[in-house]
Amino acid sequence: MQTVNIGIxxxxxxGGGTAQVLRDNAAEIARRLGRNVSVFMVSTRxxxxxxxxxxxxxxxxxxxxxxxxxxxxIVVELFGGxxxxxxxxxQAIENGKHVVTANKxxxxxxxxEIFALAAKKNVMVHFEAAVAGGIPIIKALREGMSANRIKSxxxxxxxxSNFILTQMREQGQSFADALKLxxxxxxxxxxxxxxxxxxxxxHKITIMSALAFGTPVNFGACYLEGISxxxxxxxxxxxxxxxxxxxxxxxxxTEAGIELRVHPTLIPECRLLASVEGVxxxxxxxxxxxxxxxxxxxxxxxxxxxxAVVADIIDISRMIGADTANRVPYLAFRADNVREQPLLPxxxxxxxxxxxxxxxxxxxVLGGIANLLAEQGISIEALIQKAVxxxxxxxxxxxxxxxxxxxxxxxxNAINAHECVSAPVVMIRMESLAQTR
Amino acid sequence: MQTVNIGIxxxxxxGGGTAQVLRDNAAEIARRLGRNVSVFMVSTRxxxxxxxxxxxxxxxxxxxxxxxxxxxxIVVELFGGxxxxxxxxxQAIENGKHVVTANKxxxxxxxxEIFALAAKKNVMVHFEAAVAGGIPIIKALREGMSANRIKSxxxxxxxxSNFILTQMREQGQSFADALKLxxxxxxxxxxxxxxxxxxxxxHKITIMSALAFGTPVNFGACYLEGISxxxxxxxxxxxxxxxxxxxxxxxxxTEAGIELRVHPTLIPECRLLASVEGVxxxxxxxxxxxxxxxxxxxxxxxxxxxxAVVADIIDISRMIGADTANRVPYLAFRADNVREQPLLPxxxxxxxxxxxxxxxxxxxVLGGIANLLAEQGISIEALIQKAVxxxxxxxxxxxxxxxxxxxxxxxxNAINAHECVSAPVVMIRMESLAQTR
Numbered sequence: 001m002q003t004v005n006i007g008i009x010x011x012x013x014x015g016g017g018t019a020q021v022l023r024d025n026a027a028e029i030a031r032r033l034g035r036n037v038s039v040f041m042v043s044t045r046x047x048x049x050x051x052x053x054x055x056x057x058x059x060x061x062x063x064x065x066x067x068x069x070x071x072x073x074i075v076v077e078l079f080g081g082x083x084x085x086x087x088x089x090x091q092a093i094e095n096g097k098h099v100v101t102a103n104k105x106x107x108x109x110x111x112x113e114i115f116a117l118a119a120k121k122n123v124m125v126h127f128e129a130a131v132a133g134g135i136p137i138i139k140a141l142r143e144g145m146s147a148n149r150i151k152s153x154x155x156x157x158x159x160x161s162n163f164i165l166t167q168m169r170e171q172g173q174s175f176a177d178a179l180k181l182x183x184x185x186x187x188x189x190x191x192x193x194x195x196x197x198x199x200x201x202x203h204k205i206t207i208m209s210a211l212a213f214g215t216p217v218n219f220g221a222c223y224l225e226g227i228s229x230x231x232x233x234x235x236x237x238x239x240x241x242x243x244x245x246x247x248x249x250x251x252x253x254t255e256a257g258i259e260l261r262v263h264p265t266l267i268p269e270c271r272l273l274a275s276v277e278g279v280x281x282x283x284x285x286x287x288x289x290x291x292x293x294x295x296x297x298x299x300x301x302x303x304x305x306x307x308a309v310v311a312d313i314i315d316i317s318r319m320i321g322a323d324t325a326n327r328v329p330y331l332a333f334r335a336d337n338v339r340e341q342p343l344l345p346x347x348x349x350x351x352x353x354x355x356x357x358x359x360x361x362x363x364x365v366l367g368g369i370a371n372l373l374a375e376q377g378i379s380i381e382a383l384i385q386k387a388v389x390x391x392x393x394x395x396x397x398x399x400x401x402x403x404x405x406x407x408x409x410x411x412x413n414a415i416n417a418h419e420c421v422s423a424p425v426v427m428i429r430m431e432s433l434a435q436t437r
Numbered sequence: 438m439q440t441v442n443i444g445i446x447x448x449x450x451x452g453g454g455t456a457q458v459l460r461d462n463a464a465e466i467a468r469r470l471g472r473n474v475s476v477f478m479v480s481t482r483x484x485x486x487x488x489x490x491x492x493x494x495x496x497x498x499x500x501x502x503x504x505x506x507x508x509x510x511i512v513v514e515l516f517g518g519x520x521x522x523x524x525x526x527x528q529a530i531e532n533g534k535h536v537v538t539a540n541k542x543x544x545x546x547x548x549x550e551i552f553a554l555a556a557k558k559n560v561m562v563h564f565e566a567a568v569a570g571g572i573p574i575i576k577a578l579r580e581g582m583s584a585n586r587i588k589s590x591x592x593x594x595x596x597x598s599n600f601i602l603t604q605m606r607e608q609g610q611s612f613a614d615a616l617k618l619x620x621x622x623x624x625x626x627x628x629x630x631x632x633x634x635x636x637x638x639x640h641k642i643t644i645m646s647a648l649a650f651g652t653p654v655n656f657g658a659c660y661l662e663g664i665s666x667x668x669x670x671x672x673x674x675x676x677x678x679x680x681x682x683x684x685x686x687x688x689x690x691t692e693a694g695i696e697l698r699v700h701p702t703l704i705p706e707c708r709l710l711a712s713v714e715g716v717x718x719x720x721x722x723x724x725x726x727x728x729x730x731x732x733x734x735x736x737x738x739x740x741x742x743x744x745a746v747v748a749d750i751i752d753i754s755r756m757i758g759a760d761t762a763n764r765v766p767y768l769a770f771r772a773d774n775v776r777e778q779p780l781l782p783x784x785x786x787x788x789x790x791x792x793x794x795x796x797x798x799x800x801x802v803l804g805g806i807a808n809l810l811a812e813q814g815i816s817i818e819a820l821i822q823k824a825v826x827x828x829x830x831x832x833x834x835x836x837x838x839x840x841x842x843x844x845x846x847x848x849x850n851a852i853n854a855h856e857c858v859s860a861p862v863v864m865i866r867m868e869s870l871a872q873t874r
Contacts, residue, residue: 025584031771032769139573140581143751144577146748147466147748290744291741292734293572293732295732296730297730297731303727307585307724307726309584311580314584318764326756328755337469
């Protein structure tokens with residue numbers, strides 16, 4: 001039986017998991033693939049771990065030795081970050097290696113360059129593990145939905161944030177306390193910025209947007225708003241109104257251009273996405289022929305992520321020797337058909353909104369605020385006035401109907417300037433996630 | 438650009454949808470595939486419809502002309518049934534055509550013969566649409582999970598039954614009334630046996646079982662129990678206890694063999710599967726490395742099913758000209774590695790159970806029943822005694838802990854023989870669907 005030689009760059013959590021999956025399920029994989037997959041070489045600073053999980057591999061502390069080794073067929077980049085990783089991946093491609101990577105940052109920021117070189121050097125680059133861990137969402141978007149024009153993708157794609165939001169809702173914890181718990185459980189880094197401010201979700205939705213709509217990756221155009229300023233009162237008010245707040249990555253094809261954004265979002269509690277709790281991930285795809293489909297699973301963790309890495313290794317191994325025309329294109333669309341499309345500025349997106357206004361509890365205030373919304377052509381779907389606070393203040397929670405973001409911002413500016421309003425308006429976007437077929 | 442010629446057998450709901458998808462999304466498909474897909478020939482008795490959806494195709498009333506036409510590359514079998522369909526598919530394969538089919542009955546009953554001939558004639562056979570309509574679950578099982586040993590698959594894979602169960606729960610309708618509504622909405626056939634007695638779900642779980650565990654298809658060994666005897670009171674009692682009743686197809690690898698069964702099942706209401714309502718489908722896969730993943734979407738309908746058919750057409754079209762070794766095996770595992778495994782008789786499965794007992798409302802009856810369970814080594818997880826009925830009768834609802842089905846049957850026989858028990862015990866199996874990693 002033919003053997004495919006793997007070179008793994010980085011033997012951390014996912015690298016170790018990958019070696020473990022390839023070892024523990026070697027027989028099952030060979031039963032499917034008809035080829036053996038061997039961890040041939042590994043770059044790591046932890047030789048002890050390497051001995052444990054892949055004792056037969058060559059070890060090196062220099063990852064560039066792996067990408068240069070003539071006997072390596074597939075380079076698995078689990079190095080992380082984007083600068084050295086980029087050099088390693090480009091070097092691997094230059095050397096004619098196929099590449100599997102779980103590096104969302106690398107692909108969202110440098111994917112176009114990487115795919116261009118890969119096309120030139122005629123190698124495969126797979127990245128199932130870069131989005132939503134073990135969920136085969138890249139394959140679903142790239143192959144499962146290939147008969148469709150995809151209309152939108154919306155996902156809970158950062159487990160850290162979803163864990164924090166679940167804690168805030170279920171336990172009534174503050175953001176700070178929930179974050180501390182996430183850190184103590186190993187779900188959040190010491191510096192959690194990347195997860196909680198939406199960067200990680202932004203990288204993932206950027207990749208899915210390119211796959212869905214056949215555009216180059218364009219992370220620079222992705223709007224990022226995290227969960228660090230969310231207050232548990234908003235989660236509670238949303239729940240009273242029948243909604244959950246989730247950090248969503250959203251991308252949508254509209255006539256005017258593509259929406260690409262990450263932000264906390266109110267979604268109706270009856271939607272499946274609303275029931276995705278803790279560190280789990282889920283991605284909802286709306287497409288013209290199939291309608292709504294949803295994919296759920298573990299978005300992180302050594303073995304779930306390794307499951308996706310190894311599925312990519314198997315896919316590539318199976319296609320070694322096939323013609324380029326037989327391959328699924330890197331970004332679902334053939335390179336000559338990948339086209340720039342305008343990305344909508346946030347002012348131009350259409351959404352409905354949750355607003356929380358703190359104002360003096362005085363006759364006429366409510367009407368005044370409603371008028372300021374009406375002046376921007378914004379109609380109100382629901383309004384509740386919440387328990388009076390200190391100093392004769394009340395909180396007014398408003399759900400609006402759909403409007404252009406520019407208008408809601410103008411209305412918010414006007415409300416903030418109202419003499420009875422005592423704190424800046426809190427605004428959270430809403431998505432109905434309704435079936436559109 | 439190269440053109441791939443499709444021959445469609447049967448221009449009914451899915452056939453019409455397939456032609457529509459290929460027409461309406463032709464540009465998008467070519468952008469992905471780099472080849473044109475043309476509906477070259479169609480067999481139909483409805484030439485009017487054919488003119489409308491694929492005016493450029495050749496028409497014939499004889500499907501055998503399609504499978505024999507030298508210019509047809511891929512035969513799309515949407516004929517339905519299994520006898521003529523089998524002849525057509527075998528003939529197509531014999532003639533060297535690749536095949537796409539949505540025919541779950543055909544594959545569950547004759548898949549082994551079909552795949553054997555296909556291997557001999559070196560053609561591809563794809564069948565994404567045969568299970569769960571537009572959800573790309575075949576691809577997920579066959580490719581997305583390829584790094585895993587799959588442990589179990591459980592799915593809501595019959596929309597008709599799920600619609601009826603949803604109506605019974607949400608509206609308190611009887612089975613008969615819910616079925617009538619389903620028929621009036623076109624969700625159920627005039628003769629609904631195939632859907633409501635579990636045959637359709639059985640075909641689908643049989644196919645998924647083979648894909649998951651690398652065995653031949655073996656529909657004859659699938660246990661089938663439908664929903665026609667379900668009473669709305671059981672749905673209500675289940676709900677009171679925190680459960681929903683769903684018709685599940687279940688297959689599980691155990692040390693003693695493979696479980697393969699379809700039956701109404703209590704599942705905890707907190708599981709995502711419990712929230713899958715109406716005609717929607719969802720499949721939950723539990724695998725050793727990735728853990729739990731779930732796939733949700735439309736399980737039927739012209740366009741969702743056509744979405745899967747056309748995805749298969751695209752996959753095959755892309756692989757025309759590639760070597761056999763480059764293909765994904767028909768049943769996920771390479772033919773020489775597909776192995777018979779023992780299928781567990783129902784008496785040997787392990788499950789927990791919901792029991793409803795009607796008995797005289799008399800002191801000591803409850804204890805007597807509990808003793809009869811204890812005699813079989815069955816412990817009780819929950820027990821509620823329900824409102825007294827006519828004639829001084831009470832209903833006792835019992836949830837048991839896990840036990841071997843043989844034991845629960847023995848206990849039920851003993852309970853039925855109890856002097857105070859006035860009607861046969863109602864038994865419904867339960868599944869916790871808990872994460873096993």
